[in-house]
Amino acid sequence: VDYTEKGWFVQYIDRDPETIKKQEQTKAKEKMDMDDEERTASLIQKQIKRAAEQGTVAKEVEYTELKRESEEEKVSLNFSGLVSKKKDEQPLKSSENPLAVKKPTEAEKPKKKASRWEKEEPKKEVKKDPFKPPKPGEKRKSALDEIMEFEEKKKEKTNRKDYWLTEGIVVKIVTKKLGEKFYKKKAVVKEVQDLYRAVIKTIDSGDKIRVDQNHLETVIPAQGKLVKIVNGAYRGYDAVLESIEEKKFCCTVSIHSGPLRGRVIDNVQYEDISKIYQPT
Template identity: 50%
Template sequence: MGKADFLSPKAISNRIKAKGLQKLRWYCQMCQKQCRDENGFKCHCMSESHQRQLLLASENPMKFMDYFSNEFKSDFVELLRRRFGTKRVHNNIVYNEYISHREHIHMNSTQWETLTDFTKWLGREGFCKVDETPKGWYIQYIDRDPETIRRQEEQARKKKQELDDEERSARFIEEQVRRGRDGMEDNPVYTELKREDEDEKGLFFSRVSRLLTKTFGFALKVLSASLFALKATASSSSVKRKDTSSSSDYRKEKKKKSALEEIIEMEERKKKKESSVRTDYWLQPNIVIKVVTKRLGEKYHKKKAVVTEVQDKYAAVVKMIDSGDKLKLDQNHVETVIPAPGKRVLILNGPYRDTEAVLEGINEKNFSATLTLDSGHQKGDRVDIAYEDFSKLA
């Protein structure tokens, strides 16, 4: 059966399929032929041309492997140099870009089994700087081109010359400053005033002194009068301001406060009172707490315990309810336990600290609970306490 015509749909379809990348398992590196499916690869392996290539390779197998290895290395390094320069890049990114070319050398025909082995080899031979990270291997091309080295040396020399010029100018400025200071430190030389005609000079200075006295005397009178007027106006205005401010304060005091303002003031005083009696430590003996830290493992995480002893206000010795183990924990590693309604609790913070109470109900929206005080001088009163300010009694 003959081949399809060049412009027939089948021939065009075959050329389109052959244009793209195919599977590596159906590629013959010896013959440099890519097959499209398993049947085509099988037929190629049975062909005479493939058999001849195998006979040639069997005579000197290392020669062919070295050739393919050198080709793969040179193409890979050239792509790395042109595409990425001396930037640090992931080796898999470079490899994927390299194999996107249809006529590339496949790695299974080289002396390296994996890309990692090839990356390590590049680092040992000095072609690239390689480093391993949790995300994989990264490579950085080392440019040993004589032109690049000459350019880098030229830049280093220019930079050194600029630094030398700056140091030279700084030294010159320091020298000028030092000379200026030395000149200022010299003691001044005083000379005697000599006059050729004593009468003429004395007459001139006496006239000038009389003229200055008259001028400055008049100016001082005008200035004192203006200052007096300004002082009088300022005092009158200050008296008026004082009168207006005192009258406005009197009206404000006379005005009665509304009921809403009184409630707001009461709430503020209550908050100030609560904040004054609150502390940053809350642990108490004989209460039930829950372990929230994960550092101790799943055995104790989210398990309940009883506080047996409090040490230094912020640490506690607890006894696990399930296993009976004793642990020493910080208050940041535990949290309070909210029992069922009707159970007894202990208030740990706020104005009702160290007071026993009975849990009546829970308000989930406000993250608080209604408690009935069971001890103290306010026994029987109902109060709302936040979750973190009380805990179940053991």
Template identity: 45%
Template sequence: MGKEKPGFLTAKAIGNRIKSKGLQKLRWYCQMCQKQCRDENGFKCHCMSESHQRQLLIAGENPGAFHSFFSSSFFKDFMQLLKTRFGTKRVHNNIVYNEYISHKEHIHMNATKWVTLTAFTKWLGREGHCKVDQTEKGWFIQYIDRDPLVLARQKELDKQKQRERDDDERQAKAIEEMVKRGQDTAKDSDSGKFTELVRNDEEKIAINLQMNSEPKAATSSQLAPRVSLSSLVGKRKQPSSSGFKPSKRSKSALDEIIAAEEGRKKQKLHTEHWLAKNIVVKIITKRLGDKYFKKKAVVKEVQDKFTAIVKMIDSGDQVKFDQTHLETVIPSIGKTVLIVNGGYRDCVATLEKIDTSKFSATLKITEGPLNGRIVEDVKYEDFSKKFDQ
């Protein structure tokens, strides 16, 4: 029989394909020709081939361009693997490199400007691409995510945590003041001096056991005349002849309970939504870019209690925002505000005083049946500046 013709399904061709699978030795790989050899003899034959010599001549005309191209490709693929596979976790550099070179068609480090993996790791730390630290187990790297969306999301989370921390501090301060007030009240109540009960043996004790046989009607006629309530009130209102003014009595436990109950009722009137028409608000989100961030706008329409259509004051654009992306605006003292939450919701008032320690303000209502009433300790988020048309 004649010799079997070489073809795709011949035993030799199938054997060559099986041998070529997997990762071969890096020392027998030609980066210029992108050819992997199985042994030293094959690599020697490849180096003597005409195609390899032609590639060397092309590279010799501009060696810097090829060198920088291979270096940038290696860096891009390495950082892409680090970002997608490990994220921002701290990992050993050799683990990432071994996973990178496990792909058959990768850029070899001997074709780049970095001689060793340690030199490449140090370069990543100097350029600020990764956090690099050296330990007894070797070099560790950590990817730094500089995506604008990720940074904006992290900044928004930090602001939310700061708001929650401020609320907790405010509540802790209020509780501390209540405890201090209670301690002062307890000290005032315990200020009276008590004397020891002493028995006087010289004085005789007499007990009258005589029964009164007269009916109750007769005894009632012998009682002293009743004093009217109006006369008692009049006597109490009369000033003392000595001109002594009684000291102001401290709050009792009953007063504390009444004040706490009023505060609880006011708290019940608070709702989660506070948006209202014709108030000035500030945008606190970057989801629409820096164009509207920290800019002021006027609420033109409220939808579903938590969504507002606002008109920018500087540009006049109409944009739709959620309540979580807006905050109230505190004007200067003497300006007109609108109470947007609590028991005095929708009341127009004037800003009288600001208490920065309690994050609250004192307002004076100027319209409606409550005109002239002073409202104290109104939180910053419960009122906003009213737009002057």
């Protein structure tokens, strides 16, 4: 309430908490805007001062009157230097700011030195063109061969396991934990238990032992004998041992029975086949 020349003046002040809060927020925003404007103006002034110190702001050109000492003296003008200078120094476009920092192009950017902790990006593998003609002397695969190769890789992935014990095969004991009596003795797998263990019977003495597959190894018979394929694409098939490549620790077999009878399989590892027990 206030008394003026026109009379009593009454002003209503809203004391509602929400109203007071809004007024305080408005004042804070106005102060923040003013602070931002002051900071921006100060930054511009600093940029102008820095540019002036570095000589980037062009000084005003002072023009003088051309005077000749004598009337007979000739005046010659040389524009070659001016032309070359203009070529070297291209004027700034009207849209360019003399104080703006020019961003380097992709070509001008220095290459980042790779850190020894950073992993190199893997090189993209070049896919082999299936229609590329074979090299001289190389036999081109037929469509049937390619299909068979694909199916074999698929079966290899499916049938390759970390266990291989199979009933009816001959194995060799390769541990001394069972005693010197059984070390390097051959036995027949009589029963497979939980995939990784089996009950075996020694061939010479007839002793039965329960043993883990890690203490056994496969037995490779003589050429022409029957073997069981215990791992890989043709797991479970009976086959005939055709040849042995001792230097590569592998052999060649042919399927003995079934729909794949006669199929020859090369580069079969020793641990993927074992002799089939045939009592004499």
